Amino acid sequence: MAKTGATVEVTVGLSSCGIAAGAADVFSAFQREFKEKGVDARLRRTGCVGMCYREPIVDVVTSGGAKYTYGELTADRVGRVVEEHVVGGKPVDEWLVRAEGRELPDETYYDQQVRLVLRNAGVIDPESIDEYIDAGGYEALTKVIKEMSPDDVIEELKASGLRGRGGAGFPTGIKWDLAKKAPGEMKYVIVNADEGDPGAFMDRSILEGDPHSVLEGLAIAAYTIGAQEGYFYVRAEYPLAIKRLRIAIEDATERGFVGENILGSGFSFKVHIKEGAGAFVCGEETALIASIEGQRGMPRLRPPYPAVKGLWAKPTNNNNVETYANIPWIISNGAAAYAAYGTESSKGTKVFALAGKITRGGLVEVPMGLTIRQVIDEVGGGVPEGRSFKAVQLGGPSGGCVPVEFMDIPIDYESITKTGAIMGSGGMVVMDDSTCMVDIARFFLHFTQDESCGKCTFCRVGTKRMLEILERITAGEGREGDIELLEELGEKIISSSLCGLGQSAPNPVLTTIKYFRDEYEAHINEKRCPALSCKALITYDIDPDKCIGCTVCAKKCPVGAITGERKEAHTIDQDLCTKCDACRQACKFDAVTVR
């Protein structure tokens, strides 16, 4: 927010990731300091600016309007920032991560980013409708209601090239058109905020950082297709997102942006929140609808598509959180401005959640068409020093692992699909040479096998058989022919499952076999895990030349497997060792070896 008054403004990033890193304590510390010292400064709250690797993050905006960003600003550091910077006017240089006019390393984090969806995240107070409105919020809804017909909106969306951000990339304008044309008095709109990909947090951050943008997009959808009611289907694991969404709906209702007779137009629209109950398959739209109806979340065959027969058998439009958050921007700025970003087939921007073995893990938004390498290396800072990049997992349990050979492909729906992975909803989990690809395949199969709703035999039993084979391989009991068996089962599951869960569940296995077959073979034929990660295939030893007998490892070992006299080389009892890695981490002399 631009500063107008004369006081200094301190803004603390209070999103789930910030709070996990201690931001709530930081906020109270500022409150306390201001009160105790009688400091005349304004304390604000905001969502996630995306630099999760720097949490807790605090912005200090001086009375002159200059903005300084502090990273890893824990509560114990607050006193000094208040004294020296807020009161004294002199920034605490060593904790600064961004500041106008200075060349700090984190500046490059934003160089490639274009923040349309995340336009307000980390800027405004997500619990203040006034700040949203000041930032141009609800202008798009007003414009749509006052100046545009539903068909105008649909034409605008079609021209923008926006495609669904929930994974499949279906063109949003066409989807809305289908729901609008579907005959029926009663219609519904749904926000899919189930965010099932275990390793992704785009939707959480958007809802926590800028809930009104999604609500505004939803209201525009309701007006366009002619819906009277809307549902947010939110993962139960996201309590803060739900809380902020509740506040947003209440405030927007009070101001007349949702509810009865919106902006005096005669159009009324009511919004509900439904909390998910922990089933991954409920992210699939027909299962999600069954879940809102209070049933077991089982997918059903499409067609009929929800656009024709959805919630309570009425025409229903369902989109992802990020898809909706794009809408107000497109309406306000025009389809052409949106389509100016991206590639021929994939327009606009995409939000990615960077995590795993990456230096700058966080939430980023980049124009489509950037290469995977640019996102991982230039934005994310690459894998941490001393390690080498192996693969990036895109699309979660439905996606695949993209190896280093494909790092230079552009981010667009078609190019990513060609690798065997999918764009997915935006999770990017980076893996380095210490990550075992067979274990990753096992991890995802464990997940999908657990989450299969059981309706289709191939999905239910097939994933179980695949998991058993993968467990066997990682346990050092792989047999010849296992790889071929996995491939065969995978193809059968894909072709004979009803919903996207089964149709994509084998992808993580098939892509790792495709690109990392040698790792599978090492496990099966040589009983060796090249990444030194599978416990059954590695041994811990102590190098007698390096061990000085400090006894630290013996004290750390939770199972008492390490013995030795003080000042003499220690040894590990292989029968007792659980390979927990505690000794290796504790040893200051690199004496613990893993083979």
Next chain:
Amino acid sequence: MENMVAQDERMAEYLEVADEVAAKYAGRRGSVIPVLQQVQERVGYLPPEVMKRIGERLGVPPAQIFGVASFYAQFRMAPVGKYVVKVCHGTACHVQGAGAITDALCDELGVADGATTEDGKFTVESVACLGCCSLAPVIMIEDNTYGRLTPDEARKIVREYGD
């Protein structure tokens, strides 16, 4: 004998909660899941008697209530500890060593993954993703999330809750 009286009393209380929550939703469509969620939030789990009562109050066959409750991972059929330690095993946490965190916590508390300590204080549970992936590995106790953990730090955190 006294024990059984206490148990009956507790169940009577649970049933009252079920009545109260169901009354709020009477006549509303799609209310099974929110009612189960709110009852579990207050009771801690869903005993069969309570699910039966919810069915009666909502006019839904008990079989359907059991069917829904058993489908969703959130619903528990057995009581849990005072503190549920949710250990994230999402993709990011997995590659950043979530396995070692679960091992350390189970060792510290002397329970298996998914089980409750004898004193009823802690339940260790594996969950899919807590949405704080860039702070992996992550655990959550009540509404508090802890990130960038080492096995030792995870031990320390549960010790603090234990005191």
